[in-house]
Amino acid sequence: MPKNLSVTPARSWKTAATLTIAAALGVVLTTGIATASPAFAGSDGRSASVGATTFTVNPTDAEAALESARVAISDADTAVFDAKNTDVDLSAVKTQIDTSALLGTITNLENANSPSVLLMPALMATASEQTEQVSAQAAALRGQLDAAVEKKAAEEAAAKAAKAAAAKAAAEKAARASSNTPDGARAAAQQIAAADYGWGGDQFSCLNSLWQKESGWNYQAYNPSGATGIPQALPGSKMSSAGADWQSNAVTQIRWGLGYIQDVYGSPCAAWGHSQAVNWY
Incomplete structure (x- = not known):
């Protein structure tokens, strides 16, 4: 015979209700419970017992x-x-x-x-x-x-960086090729002299005369004495202090040559005056 399960409120109810559950074989029948909306809003907790076992439902x-x-x-x-x-x-x-x-x-x-x-x-x-x-x-x-x-995102950033690096390398290669011509070397020297040393047109005029005499602005110029490149560094390997590519890059030679003039003579016109007086600088 199934046991009868009686349910009593855990606290006062707004609507009286009675729940009778036939617990045999787990079958549950419910009657007389007021509907709440949403699902459990307004309900109070309930408890019931089957033998010594107590069950409690908390709507919250x-x-x-x-x-x-x-x-x-x-x-x-x-x-x-x-x-x-x-x-x-x-x-x-x-x-x-x-x-x-x-x-x-x-x-x-x-x-x-x-x-x-x-x-x-x-x-x-x-x-x-x-x-x-x-x-x-x-x-x-x-x-x-x-x-x-x-x-x-990382792959796209890497691809973008690689593309930018390739573009920079191509631009540098093009600039190097341009600066390795006599006219390109003159333009590069004028820009570097102004930006790095503050030497204007009068000093560049002296520099142009000096290096035209020394090498004709040819980065491949070589003198049997061992003097090399646009500034005719002696020996040419001195220019490695300005860059490892001193043998193939006119700009590297120019940077070294301008630094040499600054350190030894103070200005291109002073170096040119010395060259005119003794035929070397």
């Missing part, structure tokens, strides 16, 4: 379980939507999250306007477990999406 806890479940569903939907609509490669990532079980549990909880104190604990436990599973899957998908986005 039930609403909290529902809210957590809804948030998990929303987060999962958003993660899946973002993953499907991204322009990054997620071909190796599972972009589906099965929320059907949790949706079913949510429905059961929402429909339990007069919650059975025997079934609610199990429903809430199931909702909690399923919520954790869906939340974990959503977090994992979000993490994979974020990682893929970061990877793509």
Whole structure:
């Protein structure tokens, strides 16, 4: 014979209600419970006993379980939507999250306007477990999406940097080729003399005369004495202090030559005057 289960309020009720549950084989029948909206709003906690076992339902806890479940569903939907609509490669990532079980549990909880104190604990436990599973899957998908986005951004930044480096190298090569001509070397020397030493047109006129006499502004000029390049450094290897490419780069030779003039003579016109007087500088 099934035992009769009587339910009594844990505290005063606004609406009197009686719940009779036939507990044999787990069958539960509910009658006379007022409907609340939302699912458990306005309800008080209830307790019931089967033998020595007491069950308690807290409507606030039930609403909290529902809210957590809804948030998990929303987060999962958003993660899946973002993953499907991204322009990054997620071909190796599972972009589906099965929320059907949790949706079913949510429905059961929402429909339990007069919650059975025997079934609610199990429903809430199931909702909690399923919520954790869906939340974990959503977090994992979000993490994979974020990682893929970061990877793509890093790859694009690296490609951009490589392109910029290639463009810079090409520009430097072109500038070097240009400056390695006599006219290009003169232009480079005039710019460097003004920017680095503050020497204006009068000093450059002296410099132009000096190096025209020494090398004709030819970076490949070589004297049997060992004097090399535009400034006729002796020996030419001295110019390595301005750059390892001193043999092939007129600008490197110019930088060394201007530094030499500054250190020894103080200015191009002083160096040119010395050269005119003794035929060397």
